[in-house]
Amino acid sequence: MESNLKYDKHVFICTNQRVNSERPSCGEAHGLELVGAFKKLIKDRGLQINIRAQKAGCIETCELGPSVVVYPEGVFYGKVQLSDVAEIVEEHLINNKPVERLRLRFVKT
Amino acid sequence: MESNLKYDKHVFICTNQRVNSERPSCGEAHGLELVGAFKKLIKDRGLQINIRAQKAGCIETCELGPSVVVYPEGVFYGKVQLSDVAEIVEEHLINNKPVERLRLRFVKT
Numbered sequence: 001m002e003s004n005l006k007y008d009k010h011v012f013i014c015t016n017q018r019v020n021s022e023r024p025s026c027g028e029a030h031g032l033e034l035v036g037a038f039k040k041l042i043k044d045r046g047l048q049i050n051i052r053a054q055k056a057g058c059i060e061t062c063e064l065g066p067s068v069v070v071y072p073e074g075v076f077y078g079k080v081q082l083s084d085v086a087e088i089v090e091e092h093l094i095n096n097k098p099v100e101r102l103r104l105r106f107v108k109t
Numbered sequence: 110m111e112s113n114l115k116y117d118k119h120v121f122i123c124t125n126q127r128v129n130s131e132r133p134s135c136g137e138a139h140g141l142e143l144v145g146a147f148k149k150l151i152k153d154r155g156l157q158i159n160i161r162a163q164k165a166g167c168i169e170t171c172e173l174g175p176s177v178v179v180y181p182e183g184v185f186y187g188k189v190q191l192s193d194v195a196e197i198v199e200e201h202l203i204n205n206k207p208v209e210r211l212r213l214r215f216v217k218t
Contacts, residue, residue, distance in 0.1 A: 005183040006215045012121065012165060050217075055166040056121060071180035074114040106115045108159075 005072060009093045011038055012056035013080075014067045026065035031055060034066060037085040042093070051093050064104055076104040114181060118202045120147055121165035122189075123176045135174035140164060143175060146194040151202070160202050173213055185213040 015031030018024070038053035061067040064078030068088070075098045077088065084102060091097050124140030127133070147162035170176040173187030177197070184207045186197065193211060200206050 004214075006170075006178075006185055006213075007183070010178075010180070010183070052169065054168070057164040059163070060161065061115075069115075069119075071119070072183050074116070074119070074181050076115055104115075 007052045008050045009052075010071045011051070011053040011093070012059065012069050012071070013038065013053060014057070014059050014061075014065060015055040016058040016062075018062075024062050024065065025058070026062065026067055030066050033082055034068070034080060034085060037082055038089065041086060041089045045089070045094070047094070061104060067104075070098075073098070076106075077102040078104045116161045117159045118161075119180045120160070120162040120202070121168065121178050121180070122147065122162060123166070123168050123170075123174060124164040125167040125171075127171075133171050133174065134167070135171065135176055139175050142191055143177070143189060143194060146191055147198065150195060150198045154198070154203070156203070170213060176213075179207075182207070185215075186211040187213045 013031055013034045014026040015028045015035065016025050017028040032055065035053060035055050042048050042051050042053055059067050059069050061076055061078060066080045068077040068080050070092060080102060088099050091099050122140055122143045123135040124137045125134050126137040141164065144162060144164050151157050151160050151162055168176050168178055170185055170187055175189045177186040177189050179201060189211060197208050200208050
């Protein structure tokens with residue numbers, strides 16, 4: 001089957017580390033911990049062909065970080081902790097139900 | 110209007126640099142040049158609120174890199190050069206017509 005989508009779910013985790021800035025940043029250490037936790041759970045479930053989690057630069061939700069975005073649906077999560085990763089994997093990536101308690105919503109002007 | 114999508118188009122550009130590996134990588138220098146070119150054109154057109162281009166880690170199309178993916182549609186591009194950026198911005202990001210000559214297609218098994 002030909003498909004536009006290489007991945008059913010493609011998860012980008014901010015690992016941006018600001019230096020000498022008043023603006024908060026998600027942070028490389030915490031971001032990479034999150035990336036590792038996502039990757040491990042996805043691999044443990046044998047889903048790494050169709051679901052990918054990876055690091056990314058700033059996704060511009062710094063004040064609400066650590067930040068994660070899941071495409072193709074474009075669901076952003078904020079204040080994501082290591083303890084939240086299993087729920088995002090099981091509920092959202094596998095069962096297709098975004099985790100509402102962590103979800104960021106945006107008002108377009 | 111509340112929307113799931115923070116960005117109408119969210120462009121992730123691989124800046125992964127492999128060291129001591131036989132596998133090719135998109136490369137940090139070229140990747141960051143692409144990021145800069147996308148950002149400049151998007152800003153020049155005043156579109157930076159609704160269109161974002163940013164760096165990302167490996168998107169697993171290394172042999173066809175430099176690699177770019179545009180969400181929410183999940184269109185992957187390969188062998189993207191600086192000279193291709195204007196066409197992707199104008200045709201795809203603004204006019205919503207993916208640039209077929211650069212597009213990667215995937216067969217799901």
